[in-house]
Amino acid sequence: MIHVVASIRVKPGSVPEFLEIFKSNVPRVRAEKGCLEYAPTIDVDSGLPPQHLDENRVTILEKWESLESLHAHLRTPHMLAYRERVKGIVEDLSLAVLEAA
Structure with a gap:
């Protein structure tokens, strides 16, 4: 699982x-x-000292059966259309792609 x-x-x-x-x-x-x-998530103030709140950040949590599924997802017509729709409001994007250790 990815x-x-x-x-x-x-x-x-x-x-x-x-x-x-x-x-x-x-x-x-x-x-x-x-x-x-x-699923999309947004920051919630936990009161924990190491947390850095950012009211302009949305964090997407995803799980995929495989890397192949993830790569196929990125090529779908609806994802290409989505990226086009949000390109004027997105300032930065970072990804962490992980598997169980």
Whole structure:
């Protein structure tokens, strides 16, 4: 199983717009072969000292059956359309692609 943590920083004040676009795509992604989990999350203040809150960050938590499933996901027409729709509001993207140790 492959775990993906995608950290997406959007332009200030753009989180609601980004989430609307993102969530409209979730059913298509969840229907993809190999998708086990795909959900957006936002920071919540935990009061824990090492936490760095960012009100303009959305973190996507994903689980895929395999790297092949993840690569296929990135080539789907709905993901190409999604990236086009959000490119004007996304400032930065980082990925962690992980497997169980």
